[in-house]
Amino acid sequence: MNFLSKTFSSLTGTSIPYTFKEKEVDPRSGIFPDSASVWTIYKGLNPKNDNTPVTIFEFNLRDSANADLEPLARNCFRKSKLLKLPGVISVIDYIEDESYLYIITEPVVPLYRYLQVNDGKVSTDSKVCGIYEIGQTLSLINSKCNSLHGNLGLFSSVFVTPSGDWKLFGFELLTNLTSDPDQPIYRFSNIQQGFNCTLPEDGLDSVRQFPLKLDSFKFGSFIYSVFNIHHMKSLGVKVTQSELNSMVNIPRQLTVACKRLVGAKLGLRPTVEKFMSDTESYFERNKLIIFSHELNEIKFKSEVEKLEFFKTYLSNFISEEDVNSFPPGFLEHKVLSELLSQYENIQKQKVTISSTPEEVQSRQETTSVLLNYILKFGVAIQESNFTKLIKPIIFQAFTLPDRSIRLTLLNHLTQYAPMLTESDVQSNIFTPLLSGFQDTNFTIRETTLRSITTIIDKVSVKQVNQELLKVLAKSQMDPKPSIRTNTLVLIIKISSKIYNTSKNNVLITALSKSLRDTFTPCKMMALSGFESLIDEFSLNEICGKILGHIAISLMDPQSFKVRTEARRIFELYLKSVEEHASSLPKVEDDEEAEEKAFFAKFAPQQSEEEKSNPTESREWNLDFAFAKFGMSNSGKLNDEFNVSTPDLTRITTPTTERIPTVKVPKSAIAQNNWNDDFDVDDSWGGDDEVVEKVVARPKKASSMKLGSKKTIVKPAKTVGNALKLDLKVQEDEDENWDGDW
Known part of the structure; x- marks a missing residue:
């Protein structure tokens, strides 16, 4: 920036305390309409005032091509110092040396360029409002200053401010009809390029007789040019009298009055002041004119009156239809600046002990109204200005405990969210926003839930898993059914940001819980979630968890729609399982393969x-x-x-304790076909022989010896064939087996 300033200074041969930027108008180009201007116009910055934008009008006194135009430039330089009216460009500084003349003004652009750049954005109401502003200013110059402008036109004398206001300049021929000794209108008009293009056929002699009628004619030609800029054959071509008399494309209510301004008979032409008086009723019905007037007057009102205006009357001018009729820049630089100023003033007012509840409530309501308009208009401004002016207000407002302010922020979040960065959301928006889930007002909870979906893409994965999921788990049990449903919608939306280690468990739990909800839309959303997330789940999860939950909805007692959808989703999941099962081998496994493998490895081979x-x-x-x-x-x-x-x-080794002694006849042994674990001595003769066997208590498995010998006790004789069993059952002292079995 400093480099550009130094470069331009070296080129121009002088140094001024302003920074030059792009060139807006270059008379040396020889291309109309730039060639109609006396001044070379630059965009600039004012380093002394935080680099605020300015416009620099430059005239090179050393350029030989400008020698004839110097009287025009000096007349404009001098008259702009004397003429201070609301509708005239506001001049910041004048600089003059032996080489250059500089006029530093508020930032403006030529009207013709403004209309070209904003083609289609400047409504008819905006053009009418601009014409009204120029007419009012020109009327004051004629009547109050007794002066003749003489140079009014679309291409060199009307400029537009960033707020959309049309301002009058181009005072190269401005003449005071009573006290100006130079009389520029008569002496220098012949060197003003383009002057003859709109001169009445009577010439300067008629101007001497009716001087103010020249401005009337110029004003009528100006009105025609504004509404027919796209229908003119080419810029700079003289508009014929017949075209002026037709006044095509001009609002019907102005047609007759405009035709009088450009009438051929000088005596019948009204002055600009008379024209404005005749058309006053039409202009006063224009909402943009009324609104602009109110904004200009509000600067002189008290703080109470200002707040009352923004709280009560502002809504009368800013409906959607009215907003579309505003000129570009009007809301940002004229309306929004006043709103920001009032908002800052009301925030500086602290609540004191002496403040009544009515005053506190009124202050909160006014703050909410102002914030609503700030956000509504703020989203339409440039991103750089939004970052500088609106973001700090949004961050501060989220910390306020007022519900109306919080609701205002949430309602406009979808509009200003695109202008928030990830850092803005994660550091200044997300955590205060989550506090809305704890509000007892269900409207705040529901609006907060819906707002999360707007900024979720800018929320970090860590915040989703460590903060948001905990809140959503509670929100899924909210008493309001629509909140439970929207909670599930949000969980499905953020599924890609859930940690992979817990993702499926979270989703299955949330969807399954909603399937058991009493609210039918909530169940339908759960089924829709199962359908959209089917690729997320493994076959084991489908078989072990999901199918069972969906199966419950097949018998939903409340809704046929739920049962029908559940059947479709169930079949969808079952199909994926069956497809996988069909790819498995169809050969049955040997059920005893594992047992055979064991014996093949550990059992001895038989000889x-x-x-x-x-x-x-x-x-x-x-x-x-x-x-x-x-x-x-x-x-x-x-x-x-x-x-x-x-x-x-194996046979365990018996203990010395004989518990109990069993006497069994040999015939009973033969009859019961006892196995050969008992060796019977046949030398014990007859049926009267009895085998007596000692039943041994087994020891612990760890103390048993494999392959222990069998113990045989010789039988004793008994009398008769009766089987006598002397059994004494002794309960185990410990029912739990010692050691591993």
């Missing part, structure tokens, strides 16, 4: 003798098995083998 003698082969023991494999039966494998698969064929 030929054992195969020929099956009885002996059944009596193999683990000592032999491990010995054959070269293994010890005292190792870890043996312990695990004993625990997991006990040898049911």
Whole structure:
């Protein structure tokens, strides 16, 4: 920026305390309408005032091409110092040296360029309002200042401010009819390029007779040019008298009056003052004119009157239809600036002990109204200005405990959210926004929930998992059914931001809970969620969890619609399972394969003798098995083998305690076909022989010896054939088995 300033200073041969930027008008180009201007016009900045924008009018006194135009530039330079009217460009500074003349003004653009750039955005009402402003200013110059402008036109004398106001300038021919000795209108008009394009056919002699009628004619030509800029054959071509008399495309209420302004007979032309008086009723019905007038007057009102205006009467001018009729920049630089000023003033007013509840409530209502308009108009301004002016207000307003302010912020969030960065949302918006879920007012809770979906893309993954999910878990049990439904909508929307380790569990839990809700739309949303998230779940989750939950909805007692949708979703999930199952091998596994593999690994192989003698082969023991494999039966494998698969064929070593003694006749033994675990001595003769067997209590598995010998006790004789059993049952002292079985 400083480089540009120095560069322009070196080119112009002077140094001024302003920064030059882009060139707006260049008379040296020789292209109309730039060639109609005396001044070279630049955009600029004022470093002394925080680099606020300005417009720089420059005239090069050393340029030989400007030698004839110097009287025009000096007359404008001098008269702009004397003429201070509301409708005239506001001049900030004048600089004059031997090389240049500079006029530093408020930022403005030529009217013709403003209409070209904003083609289609400048409504008829905006043009009427601009014409009214120029007419009022020109009328004051004629009547109050007794002066003749003489140079009014679309291309060189009317400029537009950032707020959309039309301002009059181009005082190169401005002449005071009573006290101006130079009389520029008569002496220099012949060197003013384009002056003859709209001069009445009578010439300057008629001007001397009726001087103010020249401004009337110029004003009528100006009105025609504003409404027919796209219908003119080409810029700079003289508009014929017949075209002026037709006044096409001009509002019907102004047509007759405008035709009088450009009438051929000078004596019948009304002055500009008379024209404004005749058309006053039409202009006063224009809402934009009325609104602009109110905004200009509000600067002189008290603070109470200002607040009352914005709280009560502002709504009369800013309906959607009215907003569309505002000129570009009007809301941002004229309305919004006043709103921001009033909002800052009311925020500075602290609530004191002496403040009544009515005063506090009125202050809160006014703050909410002002904030509503600030957000409504703020979203239409440039992003750089939004960041500078509106963002701080939004961040501060989110910290206020007032419900009306919070509701205003949430209602406009969808409009200003695109202008918020991720840092803005994560640092200044998200945490205060979550507090709305705890509000006892269900409107605040529901609006907060809907607003989250607007900014969720700018919320960090950490905030979603550590803060938002906890709030949504409680919100899913809210008493208001629509909040429960919208909570599920939000959970489905943020599914991509949930941690992968817990994502499916969260989704299944949330969707399943909503399936059991009493609100039918909530159930339908859960089923819709299952459908949209089907690719997220594994087959195990589908079979083990999801199908069971959906199956419950197949018997929903409240809604046929739910049952129908549940059936469709159930079949959708079941189809995915069946498709996977159809890809599995159809050969049945051997049910005893694992058992066979075990014996193939650990059981000893039978020799030929054992195969020929099956009885002996059944009596193999683990000592032999491990010995054959070269293994010890005292190792870890043996312990695990004993625990997991006990040898049911072995005989335990009896204890010395004989509990109980059983006497059984030999005939009973033969009759019951007892196995050969009992060796019977046949030398004990007759049926009277009784086998007496000692039943031994087994010891712990860890103390048993594999392959222990059987103990046989010789039978004792009894009298008769009766079977006498002397059984004494002794209860185990410990029902729990010691050791592993």
